Amino acid sequence: MANIPIVPADTDQAAITKAATSSRVAFTELQRFITEALQQLGLPESDAATTGRLMAEAELQGSDGHGVIRLVPYARRIRAGGLNLTPNITVVQERPGMALLDGDNGMGHLVMTRAAEMAIEKARVCGIGWVGTRMSNHAGPASLYARMPLAHNMIGLYFAVGNANHLPPWGGLDMLLSTNPIAVAVPALHESPVVLDMATTVAAYGKVKAKAQKGESMPEGWMMDRQGQPLLDPKRADEGFLMPIGGYKGYGLALIVGLLAGTLNGAAMGKAVIDFNKDQVSTTNTGQAIMAIDLAAWGDVNAFKARVDTLVQELRASERMPGVERIWLPGEQSQTRREANLRDGIALPLALLEQLAAYALDADITPLATF
Amino acid sequence: MANIPIVPADTDQAAITKAATSSRVAFTELQRFITEALQQLGLPESDAATTGRLMAEAELQGSDGHGVIRLVPYARRIRAGGLNLTPNITVVQERPGMALLDGDNGMGHLVMTRAAEMAIEKARVCGIGWVGTRMSNHAGPASLYARMPLAHNMIGLYFAVGNANHLPPWGGLDMLLSTNPIAVAVPALHESPVVLDMATTVAAYGKVKAKAQKGESMPEGWMMDRQGQPLLDPKRADEGFLMPIGGYKGYGLALIVGLLAGTLNGAAMGKAVIDFNKDQVSTTNTGQAIMAIDLAAWGDVNAFKARVDTLVQELRASERMPGVERIWLPGEQSQTRREANLRDGIALPLALLEQLAAYALDADITPLATF
Numbered sequence: 001m002a003n004i005p006i007v008p009a010d011t012d013q014a015a016i017t018k019a020a021t022s023s024r025v026a027f028t029e030l031q032r033f034i035t036e037a038l039q040q041l042g043l044p045e046s047d048a049a050t051t052g053r054l055m056a057e058a059e060l061q062g063s064d065g066h067g068v069i070r071l072v073p074y075a076r077r078i079r080a081g082g083l084n085l086t087p088n089i090t091v092v093q094e095r096p097g098m099a100l101l102d103g104d105n106g107m108g109h110l111v112m113t114r115a116a117e118m119a120i121e122k123a124r125v126c127g128i129g130w131v132g133t134r135m136s137n138h139a140g141p142a143s144l145y146a147r148m149p150l151a152h153n154m155i156g157l158y159f160a161v162g163n164a165n166h167l168p169p170w171g172g173l174d175m176l177l178s179t180n181p182i183a184v185a186v187p188a189l190h191e192s193p194v195v196l197d198m199a200t201t202v203a204a205y206g207k208v209k210a211k212a213q214k215g216e217s218m219p220e221g222w223m224m225d226r227q228g229q230p231l232l233d234p235k236r237a238d239e240g241f242l243m244p245i246g247g248y249k250g251y252g253l254a255l256i257v258g259l260l261a262g263t264l265n266g267a268a269m270g271k272a273v274i275d276f277n278k279d280q281v282s283t284t285n286t287g288q289a290i291m292a293i294d295l296a297a298w299g300d301v302n303a304f305k306a307r308v309d310t311l312v313q314e315l316r317a318s319e320r321m322p323g324v325e326r327i328w329l330p331g332e333q334s335q336t337r338r339e340a341n342l343r344d345g346i347a348l349p350l351a352l353l354e355q356l357a358a359y360a361l362d363a364d365i366t367p368l369a370t371f
Numbered sequence: 372m373a374n375i376p377i378v379p380a381d382t383d384q385a386a387i388t389k390a391a392t393s394s395r396v397a398f399t400e401l402q403r404f405i406t407e408a409l410q411q412l413g414l415p416e417s418d419a420a421t422t423g424r425l426m427a428e429a430e431l432q433g434s435d436g437h438g439v440i441r442l443v444p445y446a447r448r449i450r451a452g453g454l455n456l457t458p459n460i461t462v463v464q465e466r467p468g469m470a471l472l473d474g475d476n477g478m479g480h481l482v483m484t485r486a487a488e489m490a491i492e493k494a495r496v497c498g499i500g501w502v503g504t505r506m507s508n509h510a511g512p513a514s515l516y517a518r519m520p521l522a523h524n525m526i527g528l529y530f531a532v533g534n535a536n537h538l539p540p541w542g543g544l545d546m547l548l549s550t551n552p553i554a555v556a557v558p559a560l561h562e563s564p565v566v567l568d569m570a571t572t573v574a575a576y577g578k579v580k581a582k583a584q585k586g587e588s589m590p591e592g593w594m595m596d597r598q599g600q601p602l603l604d605p606k607r608a609d610e611g612f613l614m615p616i617g618g619y620k621g622y623g624l625a626l627i628v629g630l631l632a633g634t635l636n637g638a639a640m641g642k643a644v645i646d647f648n649k650d651q652v653s654t655t656n657t658g659q660a661i662m663a664i665d666l667a668a669w670g671d672v673n674a675f676k677a678r679v680d681t682l683v684q685e686l687r688a689s690e691r692m693p694g695v696e697r698i699w700l701p702g703e704q705s706q707t708r709r710e711a712n713l714r715d716g717i718a719l720p721l722a723l724l725e726q727l728a729a730y731a732l733d734a735d736i737t738p739l740a741t742f
Contacts, residue, residue, distance in 0.1 A: 092670075093668060093669055093670055094498075095496070095497055095498030095499075095665075095668045096467055096468065096496065096497045096498070097467065097468035097493075097494075097497030097498045097499045097500075098497065098498030098499050098664075098668050098669075100669055100670070122468075123468075125466070125467065126466055126467045126468030126469065126497050126499075127465075127466030127467070127468045127469030127501070128466075128468045128469050128497075128499060128501045129468075130498070130499045130664070132669070155630075155631070155635070168689055169686040169687075169689050169698045169700075170698070170699070171691055171692055171695035171697075171698050171699075172686070172689030172690065172691055172692065172695070172698050173689060173690040173691065173692060174689035174690050176685055176686055176689060177686075184627045184631075186627070186630050194626065194627070194630065196623040196624070196626070196627050198617070198620045198623060198624075202617050202618075202620075220591070221592060226692065227692065227693055228692045228693070228694070228695075245616045245617025245620050245621065246569070246572075246573050246616025246617060246621065247573075248699075248701075249569045249573075249616050250616065250617065251701075252567040252569060252701040253567070253569075255565065255567070255686070255700075255701065256555045256557070256565070256567050256701075258682075259526075259557050259565065259679065259682070260526070260555075260664075263675070263678050263679060263682060264526070264664070264666075264669055264675065265669070266669075266670070266678075269678075269682055270681070270682045270685045270686070271685050293469075293501070293631075293635070294466075295635075297464060297466045297469050298464055298469075298471055298503070298635055298636070298637075299463075299464055299471070299637070304634070304635065307634050307637075307640075308630065308634060310641070311629075311630070311634060311640060311641045314547055314641045314642050315540040315543070315547055315548075315626070315641070316540075318539055318540050318543030318544060318545035318547060319543065319544040319545050320542055320543055320544065321542055321543065321544060321597065321598065321599045322598055322599070323599070324542035324543070324599075326542075327540045327541070327542050327543050328541070328542075329626075330619075330622075330623040330626065330627075
């Protein structure tokens with residue numbers, strides 16, 4: 001089965017290449033370390049704990065591009081004054097089924113945790129709840145938030161404007177759109193929840209960088225150059241663009257997600273989006289949206305979950321293409337990884353561990369214990 | 372700019388090839404003809420009028436695969452007893468922000484019109500409204516319903532389970548998923564609304580058939596064979612599958628849309644989906660979902676619409692790739708087509724006109740007047 005990487009839909013966020021050498025760290029220790037680091041940077045204790053837990057959970061599920069690797073960039077932004085350590089997160093607009101939050105330029109994890117809690121409360125009353133954010137910041141992997149309603153027997157949907165523009169409109173050359181992700185989590189009965197977490201481009205930048213490191217060329221369809229021709233040499237990535245999924249369809253999806261998560265909320269979209277890796281000071285005015293759907297409003301919760309199980313089992317039992325060992329459901333590999341990482345510890349590449357050791361020394365906090 | 376068809380995101384529904392020879396028909400005359408035909412088939416007068424208007428509107432916007440070409444298949448199903456002419460559409464579940472409708476196996480257009488009206492009413496109170504359907508039927512192009520909230524200063528979202536399975540799960544061979552469409556419509560101030568209407572496959576079957584008729588081969592990425600290899604000969608289409616957009620991502624999207632529009636509502640999904648072209652008698656138990664988002668709940672409506680205008684203008688003004696004459700926004704070409712068709716009449720291929728003339732003679736209704 002050539003040309004068809006069997007990768008589950010939820011590994012898209014993985015933006016760093018795992019080095020051949022790594023050490024392991026326990027989930028609770030990682031959570032302790034990030035929390036301590038954030039507290040030392042000036043976040044109030046409970047806010048540091050919330051963010052630390054979510055960043056460690058990102059690592060747990062394998063979203064390593066959105067986990068502890070972000071600690072140093074976050075610290076850089078905080079020290080540059082680009083992030084409000086004690087935000088006053090306020091409800092700007094509210095109706096029984098919706099709210100619009102102003103995050104006051106606080107950590108995205110805190111703004112989105114509040115948004116998810118409100119969406120769940122509203123769904124309990126209205127059947128559905130939608131909470132949008134503006135003046136928020138990068139909040140880690142999309143699936144973290146889409147998963148929050150699961151424990152309340154609810155479906156979760158999450159949309160966000162990415163923190164740097166990578167996509168031109170279809171046929172264009174100006175990078176005016178981000179890879180605006182979509183995540184949806186649907187509970188099952190005995191099966192793992194179905195969790196889709198996807199950017200609207202065919203490949204993530206991390207995969208392009210990995211190809212460059214290995215000296216391999218990219219498959220056609222990952223990137224195109226400024227003439228619209230396939231770009232296959234990952235070392236020339238700066239000369240082209242990531243391809244949106246389905247061509248103009250992915251462009252349309254990235255735009256719609258940006259309208260729902262950004263423009264609707266009065267958050268940055270289009271030209272107003274700053275590249276948060278290059279600019280540490282300007283307010284990102286990140287926009288996000290979360291929706292919760294209360295299964296109880298539709299009828300018997302377990303009957304629904306049993307229908308999801310049946311569907312999952314039908315798909316998994318499909319006859320397979322030659323060379324395909326197993327049909328995966330979106331979110332299934334993450335779930336396996338979460339369980340293994342909780343049991344065996346999370347493998348972190350040595351380069352990252354060295355950076356974190358230097359950081360701990362500099363910030364005078366207890367270093368991360370590995371094994 | 373090779374390999375990059377500049378096609379707007381809303382032409383996906385076009386499933387028939389326009390013949391070189393065609394005649395024109397006025398929108399009102401087309402509406403009259405379909406309405407009369409449906410009434411002769413036994414639909415109550417107002418139900419026939421509602422369906423006739425929506426089917427004619429599908430033609431108006433260029434969704435010719437979902438317009439009057441469906442009249443004969445609908446008539447076949449009605450005569451075979453596969454559709455309830457006088458359904459009792461009921462509210463099965465309700466909360467302030469949601470409802471679940473049972474369509475009683477009536478025409479999808481009627482069930483979805485009722486669903487859209489309810490979603491709009493609920494959004495006025497709750498800020499958002501979501502209405503799901505089960506025991507519905509094929510309702511025409513997705514954008515028809517996503518557009519309904521626009522006139523109420525609302526964003527519309529529509530999800531549906533397609534009426535035949537075309538997609539296997541990623542890596543699989545059993546066709547267990549349909550091309551489950553997504554449509555979203557966002558109002559602007561002076562610009563056309565942004566309207567995305569897309570299936571979750573790279574190409575529609577109509578495009579494959581068109582390539583076969585022209586004797587051309589398909590680009591890599593449209594279809595794959597049962598070994599997972601690119602399928603380029605459109606005459607061998609039966610030996611393979613349409614490719615989902617972004618590979619496993621499109622598989623994930625088709626699954627999620629099916630969970631939200633089908634499984635959640637107790638409608639058909641997976642193995643339970645019947646092919647409505649091959650089976651005229653079995654109940655399709657089609658599931659759909661519509662959501663309305665009331666802009667007024669988010670703040671000043673015109674301020675939002677002006678932000679959409681600004682974004683649209685930024686994207687349109689992007690520097691272009693060589694050979695690209697214009698950057699299109701999703702829905703913009705449909706809007707142009709709608710205005711031209713309303714003014715100049717709708718061009719219908721002669722083969723279709725001949726079929727409709729024979730139908731009119733057989734059913735003893737006034738034939739369609741063309742010019």
